[in-house]
Amino acid sequence: MGNRQKMVFGNWKMNLNKKEAEILCNELNDGLAIADVKVGVFPSFPYVSQVAENANHFSIGVQNFYPQETGAFTGEVSITQVKDVGAELALIGHSERRSIFNETHSFLKKKVDASLVAGITPVFCCGEPFEVRNAGEERAYVLQQLEESLFHLDKRAIQKCVIAYEPVWAIGTGLTASTEQAEDMHSAIRSWIANQYDQECADSISILYGGSCNASNAKELFSCPNVDGGLIGGASLKSDSFLAIIHSF
Numbered sequence: 486m487g488n489r490q491k492m493v494f495g496n497w498k499m500n501l502n503k504k505e506a507e508i509l510c511n512e513l514n515d516g517l518a519i520a521d522v523k524v525g526v527f528p529s530f531p532y533v534s535q536v537a538e539n540a541n542h543f544s545i546g547v548q549n550f551y552p553q554e555t556g557a558f559t560g561e562v563s564i565t566q567v568k569d570v571g572a573e574l575a576l577i578g579h580s581e582r583r584s585i586f587n588e589t590h591s592f593l594k595k596k597v598d599a600s601l602v603a604g605i606t607p608v609f610c611c612g613e614p615f616e617v618r619n620a621g622e623e624r625a626y627v628l629q630q631l632e633e634s635l636f637h638l639d640k641r642a643i644q645k646c647v648i649a650y651e652p653v654w655a656i657g658t659g660l661t662a663s664t665e666q667a668e669d670m671h672s673a674i675r676s677w678i679a680n681q682y683d684q685e686c687a688d689s690i691s692i693l694y695g696g697s698c699n700a701s702n703a704k705e706l707f708s709c710p711n712v713d714g715g716l717i718g719g720a721s722l723k724s725d726s727f728l729a730i731i732h733s734f
Contacts, residue, residue, distance in 0.1 A: 489691050491707075492647065492714035493731045494525040494608060495721025496548065496576060496695075506532045510539040512724035517542035522714065522731050525574050525608075526721065530562060537571025546574030546608065549582065552592070552599035564603040575600045578610040578634060580653040590633035597634060601642055608647045608716070609635055610695065611674075615654035623652075624673055631677060640682045648674060648692045649716040655696030656718065664705050667694050671711035700729035707734055 501509065506528055517524055524543040528536045537545045551561035564575060577596045582588045588596075593609075600607045611630040613623040627650070635643065650670050652662045662670075671692050679687035694706050695716030706712055714734075720726040 489689065489713050490523050491521070491734050492523040492525070492691050492693055493717060493727075494527065494546065494574070494649075494693065494715070495717050495727055496527045496579070497529060497722060498548070498581075498718065499529060500722055501528070501532070503532060503535065506536055507539065509722070509724055510536055513543060513727070514539070514541045516724060516728040517731070522734055524731055527574070527576055530567075533567060533572055534570035540571075544573045545571050546576060547572045548576050548579070550575060550596070550599070552595040554599075564599050564605055568603050568605055572605060574606045574608055574647075576610065577607050578630065580610065580612060580614075580651055580656060584614075584653075590630065593634040594637060597638070597646070601638075601645060606645060606647060608649055608693075610649045610651050610716070612651035612653050612696070618652065618654055623670070627670065627674065628677055631674070636681050640686050643678070643682065644686060644689055646690065648690060649695045650674060650692060651695035651716065653696075657697070659697060661697040661702055662694075664709055667696075667706055668709035668711055671709065675711055698730065700726045700733070703730040704733040 525546050526543060527546040527548045547567045550564045550567055551558050554563055554565055578593045597607050611627050613626045617623055617626045655661050674692055675687045678690060691713040693714045693716045694712050698706055698715040698717055699720045717730055720730060
């Protein structure tokens with residue numbers, strides 16, 4: 486794994502209320518005092534500033550934003566606004582944003598650019614649905630996601646990004662990619678980055694696994710040479726399971 490930063494991020498999705506978020510933050514602060522892993526949580530918008538004020542040992546991210554700086558976009562939130570209240574990370578391209586909210590490659594490219602301009606770390610999600618995996622076309626599918634939304638960046642810019650591979654067929658389904666499947670795709674992503682930029686660049690970028698990663702399989706997944714951590718869904722909503730994943734390095 487070289488000296489790449491180890492990371493575990495928790496995507497809360499549309500879960501937790503104010504009190505639950507506060508309790509979870511306090512438990513994470515207590516449990517993270519000695520972790521040498523970069524930890525981040527992605528709360529729902531109403532709680533971003535509250536969580537940011539209570540976060541001692543972890544970073545705050547946003548699950549979504551609109552790529553324009555300001556303007557007449559009723560109901561939307563800009564990356565500069567969330568940065569203003571303490572966000573340092575932004576999820577971009579999560580499969581739910583792609584499938585439910587129809588976010589396109591070109592729109593995600595704008596989000597990547599907007600977050601880098603704002604000095605926010607993009608956590609760029611890529612991954613294939615079941616029918617693509619079933620057809621054996623997962624590599625071409627994921628490569629296209631990277632080419633159309635990320636590979637326009639220069640070397641210095643892409644080194645500020647984090648990539649999260651999420652096999653869509655393993656999110657919330659209870660299915661998990663085998664360690665072989667996870668390592669195979671992570672290794673492919675790293676080789677595509679090396680081809681596009683160079684090996685040094687590829688070796689510096691953290692690639693996280695996101696797909697039903699939990700306390701019982703994290704150690705095995707994180708032992709893969711090209712898996713640098715996890716983007717965690719349901720298991721990040723309870724401090725014991727989230728901390729177990731973080732400490733499984």
